[in-house]
Amino acid sequence: MGLSLLDRVAGAVVRTARSIAVLHRAGLVPVPRLDEAVRSMILTRRYGPLAGSVRIAARRSPHSVGLVDERGSLTFAQLDLRSNALARALARRGVRASTTMAVLCRDHRGLVLTLLAAGKLGVPVLLLNTGFATPQLADVVARENVGVLVHDAEFTDLLGGIAGVDRYLAWTDSDAATSPDVPLLDDVIAGADDHPLPAPASPGGFVLLTSGTTGAPKGAPRPKVSALRSAEFLDRIPLRTGEATYFGAPLFHATGISQFILSCALGCTVVLRRRFDPEATVRGVAENRCTALVVVPTMLQRILDLGPEVLARYDTSSLRVIFVAGSALAPEVGNRARAAFGDVVHNVYGSTEVAIATVATPQDWARAPGTVGRPPVGCHVALYDDEGRRITTPYVTGRVFAGSGLAFTGYTDGRAKDTIDGLIATGDVGHFDAEGLLFLDGRDDEMIVSGGENVYPVEVENVLLAHPGIREAAVIGVPDEEFGQRLKAFVVVRDGSTVDADAVREHVRGNLARFKVPRDVEFLDALPRNSTGKILRNALA
Structure with missing residues (x-):
């Protein structure tokens, strides 16, 4: 028993040391300025990983561009001040830490400012899927006890049957009709004090929703996590501070929001577009000299389908990382991407519940197209048969179970996923090859x-x-x-x-x-x- 405890402690020490080394390599641990590192940890602990990171960036590089969308750019200082104003305005209107706030928005500054303001108030945010129909939205809003709903004007009719919820419009086109009873965030921000707020008692965190493709979407809470957990994404993916990331994947999706938070923590410029467009994406990468592109596989395929002549119009040589996640990346698509953009594709495997499980680096992919790679620091993956026995033999298919420091602890309705040895079922089946690379063979319910x-x-x-x-x-x-x-x-x-x-x-x-x-x-x-x-x-x- 004592040896087992010592093993666990030793393992935790090794993981922590590796995580710090990873963060230092990415530029997140400024060893020569330990006071800055401590101050950053305090702000992140107080306000959460998103609002805390933007406050840090606003202090270090106030005039650096933090966000670019279709309405232009905002510096980190502007993001910080405008979210202060929004948070104060919402607080005056009765929003408290006990209030659940939902957002139904495309990717733009209104969504970002709402997330930042919620973090400064300690309010949990429910990220609604813009593809849901009215019955799904109504069920989720009622089940999660939503008190405030921030949405784009285009969804007004979709939300017509939802009553008893305070609403705000985050984005409206100039010719869109709006109701005087639903204030615009821009007007709310313009009329409020933008001085800093006192820290909330605790960060609010996020609630992500499962896709709902096999039933009603379930809520998966994402509470505040240790800054060390960023190493799980940075260990096998060479993201660095002060660069620029283009987001094709929507922020309501686990892939989008996780990388958005990480980009803010790295002090990177975040480039958003309300609707995904393949040519606009490569144009945006070129114009903003983005070093990273975050997409789901179908988006990557649509970019590649533009063809060599169109892709050649844009200089995307700045790209060092194409971060692909959300569903299976077909070998054919990954190979085409490698041919078009070079060795920059990182195939990331995870889930709404587990967060990150494995990463296939470009070197992994070149050796074994189709692989989802290996677990990064702090993550664990194992295969089990139908009787719950662990499979250690290469090329034998089993159920995939995974764990990470970012994994959830259960759905908001009290249900949980199957677990074995502290690892969570991903719903997939797969196998390891002789070198320990993981391959997914399919969904366990699709056989x-x-x-x-x-x-x-x-x-x-x-x-x-x-x-x-x-x-x-x-x-x-x-x-x-x-x-x-x-x-x-x-x-x-x-x-x-x-x-x-x-x-x-x-x-x-x-x-x-x-x-x-x-x-x-x-x-x-x-x-x-x-x-x-x-x-x-x-x-x-």
Whole structure:
């Protein structure tokens, strides 16, 4: 028992030392100025990782650009002062630490200022998915006991049936009709004092929502965490202080908000756009000399589909990191990105509940396309069979369980994910190769049993995507009297392609076992996806 305790203590010491080294390498630990490091830790502890980081940046580099959106730029000092004013105005209107604030916004300064103001008041913020329909939004707002709702004018009709909640408009186009009963954040900020506020009793944190693709979206709280936890993202991803990051992934998504907070902590310029547009993205990277681009796989694919001629118009040589997360990155897409942008793609695996689990560096990807890599410092991943026994043999598929210092402790409704040995089920199945690199074989609830053979759709989909005439593909199981289930493929072909059903089946037959060949093939103009690019398999039949 004593040895086990010593082992745990020794492990914690080693992880802490490694984390500090990682933070120092990224520029977050200014060893020559320990007083600055201590002051930063105090501000982060008081206001949370986001509002605290912006206050730190405003103190160190007040005139540096902190945010760029479609309305121009704001310095860190402007972000700090305007969020002070908004926080004071909200407090005068009755917002307290016990109030739950929800935001339904695109990516822009209004959303950022709201998040900062909430941090300064110690108010928890619920990040609503802009792709949800009215019933989902109404259910979530009621379940999470939302008291204040900040939204863009475009969502006014969508929220028409939600009553008993104070509202504010974060963004409205010049020609949009607004109600005098719903004040604009710009007006609220303009009429308030922008002096600093006293620190709240405790930071409010965030509540993220699961995608809701398999049921009602669940709330996953993200309370304040130690600054050392930033090392989990920085260990295998070379983000550095004082650079610039372009966000394609929306901030309501775990990928977007985690990297947004980290970018602010690094004192980086954050470049936002309300709606993702592939060419506007590469243009924004070039114009702002961004060193990092944060996207989900479908966004990366749409950028690559612009073609070499369009990509060549923009100088993206400043990019050192393309941060890809949110769903599986197909080998074909990752390889195309490597050819187009060089060795900059970092394939990140995690979940709303776990946060980060593994990272595949460009070197990992070059050696093993399709891998999601290894766990960074402070993270752990293990595979288990259906009886809960740990799998240590390479190439044997099992359920993926992961843990990190950023993992949640349970949903807001009291439910929790399955856990083994302190690790949380991700819902995926996968295997390690002989070098310890993790590969995902599919979702544990998407396995298709056809004629007694187990098939995971992602394997077949990756083969289909490697066909030069296929742009998108999804595979599901449909009922079959003889085999129980049979495979059905939904395919989106590239412009000008003449791929037919026989060619699709022949392509799979030439690369996989016969029982993995789809018997049915249906051609679509586009696959149904949610706002973060995940395929809505329930909409396929």
